[in-house]
Amino acid sequence: MTATNPRIVTVRQNILKANDHTAAENRAAFAAAGVRAINLASSPGAGKTALLERTLRDLAGQVSMAVAVGDLATENDAARLRQHGAQAEQIVTGTVCHLDAAMVQGVLPRFDLAGLEVLFLENVGNLVCPSSYDLGEAARAVLISTTEGEDKPLKYPTMFNTADVVVITKMDLADAVGFDRDLCRENIDRARPGVPVIELSSRSGAGLDAWFAFVRGQGA
Amino acid sequence: MHEASIALSLIDVASEVLREHGAARASALTVRVGAWSSVVPEALTAAFPACAAGTGLEGARLSVVTVPGVGDCPAHGRVTLDVTRGLRCPSCGAPTPTLVQGDELELDEIELAEPDLEDV
Numbered sequence: 001m002t003a004t005n006p007r008i009v010t011v012r013q014n015i016l017k018a019n020d021h022t023a024a025e026n027r028a029a030f031a032a033a034g035v036r037a038i039n040l041a042s043s044p045g046a047g048k049t050a051l052l053e054r055t056l057r058d059l060a061g062q063v064s065m066a067v068a069v070g071d072l073a074t075e076n077d078a079a080r081l082r083q084h085g086a087q088a089e090q091i092v093t094g095t096v097c098h099l100d101a102a103m104v105q106g107v108l109p110r111f112d113l114a115g116l117e118v119l120f121l122e123n124v125g126n127l128v129c130p131s132s133y134d135l136g137e138a139a140r141a142v143l144i145s146t147t148e149g150e151d152k153p154l155k156y157p158t159m160f161n162t163a164d165v166v167v168i169t170k171m172d173l174a175d176a177v178g179f180d181r182d183l184c185r186e187n188i189d190r191a192r193p194g195v196p197v198i199e200l201s202s203r204s205g206a207g208l209d210a211w212f213a214f215v216r217g218q219g220a
Numbered sequence: 221m222h223e224a225s226i227a228l229s230l231i232d233v234a235s236e237v238l239r240e241h242g243a244a245r246a247s248a249l250t251v252r253v254g255a256w257s258s259v260v261p262e263a264l265t266a267a268f269p270a271c272a273a274g275t276g277l278e279g280a281r282l283s284v285v286t287v288p289g290v291g292d293c294p295a296h297g298r299v300t301l302d303v304t305r306g307l308r309c310p311s312c313g314a315p316t317p318t319l320v321q322g323d324e325l326e327l328d329e330i331e332l333a334e335p336d337l338e339d340v
Contacts, residue, residue: 014325189306
């Protein structure tokens with residue numbers, strides 16, 4: 001007879017504690033270098049890269065910025081961002097649908113953090129998985145475009161619930177697509193009561209001042 | 221879908237517990253998944269066996285306990301939240317900005333499989 005003698009052990013530990021530990025190291029590195037790290041998350045095509053392109057262009061010479069950008073397979077986004085004169089490093093995540101703290105830590109040696117004021121962490125386009133992974137950022141911006149449908153915040157409550165600011169992009173298309181601004185803002189507030197909301201268009205430039213203030217850490 | 225990544229992290233945490241207790245294998249484990257954790261229990265259960273292959277968790281039974289969201293309503297106290305309605309009191313609609321519970325993603329218990337000493 002090979003009977004076993006089961007023993008129950010109470011653990012009560014966070015499954016992502018290793019990620020959280022690495023995120024804390026990243027946060028300490030950013031704080032020591034005086035860098036404001038901003039994690040950008042959205043669904044694919046909401047305009048993260050377009051907003052960063054515009055930001056790099058408009059704040060060039062005023063704020064020292066760089067980008068670490070996650071993508072499943074390509075280097076396209078980093079190439080787009082480098083055209084604007086800022087350092088952009090691609091994190092190719094392979095089959096993984098989100099950035100985690102270790103991926104960010106792995107790319108940090110490529111940056112001169114001491115010479116930076118803002119480091120953007122452009123997440124993989126995905127409104128589910130990135131919400132679970134703290135990267136060590138100072139602030140998390142979640143983008144939703146006017147072309148996506150106003151109920152996204154309720155479909156992906158965790159992502160919006162972890163946002164420090166919600167950015168509604170492509171406002172120049174709002175009328176053309178029949179975007180219901182009030183409903184969208186109501187749904188955002190249901191997912192994250194009281195969260196600041198910025199409406200902007202990376203193309204026209206409308207609303208960018210509020211975004212730039214957030215980038216600089218001056219509130220949304 | 222990031223449940224495979226979550227399953228791998230779960231196995232790391234569980235393997236550490238096995239080492240701490242000098243156990244080679246676990247026969248079962250229970251995880252608590254909050255309704256606001258963005259983890260789908262079914263997907264986690266589906267991903268787990270393949271991720272556990274070749275570890276001390278291979279063949280272990282995974283139970284997922286879903287933890288409902290609970291908020292604090294100024295008028296109604298502790299209220300159970302519905303994910304699709306957001307952080308709003310189900311009775312009066314008042315915002316309940318802070319999740320009292322419901323964002324958990326934790327390994328709760330492990331059942332260690334140890335050889336019965338009388339049989340060794």
